[in-house]
Amino acid sequence: MITLHHLDNSRSQRVLWLMEELGLDYEVEFYKRDPKTMRAPEALRRVHPLGRSPVIVEDDEVMAETGAIIRYLLDRHGQGRLEPEAGTRAAREITYWLNYAEGSAMPPLLMKLVFDTMPQRAPRLMKPLVHRVIDPVRNGFVAPEIKLHIDYWEEVLGRSGWFVGDSFSAADIMMSFPLETASDRGGAGMRPVIRDFLKRIHSRPAYRRALEVGGPYRYA
Structure with missing residues (x-):
């Protein structure tokens, strides 16, 4: 099961969208920004040292950075969807x-x-x-x-x-x-x-x- 650590009003919305496009099974851990600083809560640091979202966890592998996450999801779960043939x-x-x-x-x-x-x-x-x-x-x-x-x-x-x-x-x-x-x-x-x-x-x-x-x- 994929777990997305999702911060409100953030880049992680793209990961949610991609998983919906691919029809994947996933669960979401929700985080709210600090209303004064608008920064992510300290709790995200327990998931990844930088304390930012998105982060996904699957089979004990922690993946951060949206581009890397999208690449990972396409490679592991995409089955050729949403991208052209490799090498083109x-x-x-x-x-x-x-x-x-x-x-x-x-x-x-x-x-x-x-x-x-x-x-x-x-x-x-x-x-x-x-x-x-x-x-x-x-x-x-x-x-x-x-x-x-x-x-x-x-x-x-x-x-x-x-x-x-x-x-x-x-x-x-x-x-x-x-x-x-x-x-x-x-x-x-x-x-x-x-x-x-x-x-x-x-x-x-x-x-x-x-x-x-x-x-x-x-x-x-």
Whole structure:
């Protein structure tokens, strides 16, 4: 039995979705963020030293990092579903998106989140100073970097509506979180192709079932 250690409003929603798409048997251990810090609870450190989600456990093997988990689930339980034949160009593209989503797409979105919340948490008299320090970086680097990625997604999805080939695949599951967060905080939802992609994935029965299991998810 697969156990998913699931944190609310987190990357682990993708793992729930994938397991629903594959029709796997699994159980979920639920964790809530600290309402003040929005960080994962200390209890997750008892599962994995970094104390982050998602983490899955199967047959005493502990697996962290979304891309690695998706690769594991496809290799062990996928039976060729949601990915092209091994060794093909399309299969290599799947590997690219599994790595790109967290390695390239998420860092500028995380930077934006941090910079956007810093002034809110600063003492009132310090807010002008905080803005003077972070606004040049936020406006001069972070915003253009996010736009670069959003332009890229719009162009790729404009070819067939999916990230790899002309049908839904694990790449679309992996890329859902960057697009959802960029829609929430980076303006990606204003792009017609991205907006259509999000509408289509959000309407998938397996996505809806994953929401029912995982609970409230702000990005859907």
